Amino acid sequence: MFKVRVIPCLDVKDGRVVKGVNFVDLRDAGDPVEAAIAYDAAGADELCFLDITASHENRGTILDVVRRTAEACFMPLTVGGGVRTVDDIRALLQSGADKVSINTAAVNNRQFVAEAAEKFGNQCIVVAIDAKRVSGPGTAAADAPDAWEIFTHGGRKPTGIDAVLFAKEVVALGAGEILLTSMDRDGTRSGFDIPLTRAIADAVPVPVIASGGVGGLDHLVAGIRDGHATAVLAASIFHFGEFTIREAKAHMAAAGLPMRLDP
C-alpha cells in the first residue's frame, strides 16, 4: 500500500544547521550530515535541505553536505535554496541529491522549470511555492473568494502572481512535485493553511508537500486528510525534540492514514 511521507527539513547556512538540532545526543548538533543520519535512523521518509547561505563564496558548502549525506543515508534527499541555473541543479544532483527544489528562479522565469525538467526529468524537479492569502477570511477583502499570491524573498516581496494558477503552470511545464509553504502560517505553530493546501493539491496532478505552521501532530494529519497533500514537511517540532518522527508517524497511523512504519 502506498504511504504518506513525513519529511523533516533542515535549514543549512554555510554548511551548518541553523540553530542546531537538539532531538538526540549528537556529537555535533550543527552538522547537517549527523542530523540526516539520525533522521534516517528515526524513520523519516525523505529529507529536505534548504540552503540559506547568503554569500556566493560559500555556496559550494552545500555540495559537500549533500555528498556526505548521500554516502551515509540511503533515503531520498531534496535540496533547495538559491537554485538559479541548470548548472546549479546538475551540481546538486551529481553530489547526490535526488530532487532539487526551485523557488525564486521559477517565479522570475517559468521557462527555467521546463528547461530543468527536460534536462533532468520531471521526477527530480520540485517547485517550491511560498504563498500568502490576499483575499478571503482574515484579509481586507474578507468577503471576496479565497486567493493566495506568490511571495519571494522569504515572504517579503509580493509578485502579483496567483498561487493556484502558478502551480498549474509550473506543473504543465514539467515540475514533478510542489513544495507548498504558507507564509502566513510559517513559524506560527498554528497548523498548515488547509484551504490553500487543498486548493493547490486539487488543482495539480502531481504530489504536493504541505509546509509552514506545524505546531502539533494533529496538524500533520490535517495536512493530508483535509489539505489533500501527499506529504508533510516540518522543521522545528522535530529539531527541538518535541516529537520524534516515529511519534508523528504513529499518531498519523492512529488517525487512519497509511504510514510506513518499518522497524
Place this chain on the structure above:
Amino acid sequence: MTVAIIDYGSGNLHSAAKAFERAARESGHDQPIVVTRDPEAVRTADRVVLPGVGAFADCRRGLDAVTGMVDALEETVRQRGRPFLGICVGMQLMAERGREYEVVDGLGWIAGEVDRITPADPTLKIPHMGWNTLEAIEPHPLLDGIPTGPDGLHAYFVHSYHLKAANPADLVAQADYGGPVTAIVSHGTAVGTQFHPEKSQRLGLKLIANFLRWAP
C-alpha cells in the same frame, strides 16, 4: 569479483555506488564496485548494474552514445549469463520498447512495453512518488528474507511509466497504486526493479545484498 555500475550520463551514481559498497560490506560479500563507462570493464565484470533516471528515450540515447556498451551488455548478460540488475529506467530499458513521449526500442530482454501508469483512482498523483509495499508474484532470490505483502517492508518509487511484462512468468513483484504497478521483473540472469533499492533503506540494502550473492 567486480560489480560494474554503468555510467552513461543518466543521473548521479555516487549514492548508488555507496549503497552497493555498504551492502557488500555488511553482507560479507565484499567485492569491488566500479562505476564505469568502459564496455571492456563491463565484459570483465562478474555483475552488471544499469541505473537510469529521466525519460526512456533520453536514457536509450545516452546508452547508445557510449560506443560498444549495448554490445557489451548483450554479450555479458545474454550470452555469458552474468547477473544483471536494472534500476528504474535501467529496468525499463530491458523491455522491447518504451512509449514515453515517443516510441523507442529497449534492449528487448523482457517481452512487453513501457507505458504510462493509469491509477483507477483519479485522486492518485502522478508520478507515483514515495514508499509502497511489494506483492510477490513469483519467488525470486532477490526477495530472500525481505518481508512483502501489506505488512512488509517498503520500497521507494519515483516514476510515471512502468514495464508491462507480456509474459506473466517474468513478473516477480508488483505494487498497488490504484491498480497493479510493475515493481520487479526477471528473465534468466537479468532482473530489474522499478523502485530505487539504493534509496530504499532496509529493503534496498537487503535486496542489493541478495543481488551480490545471487548465482543464477
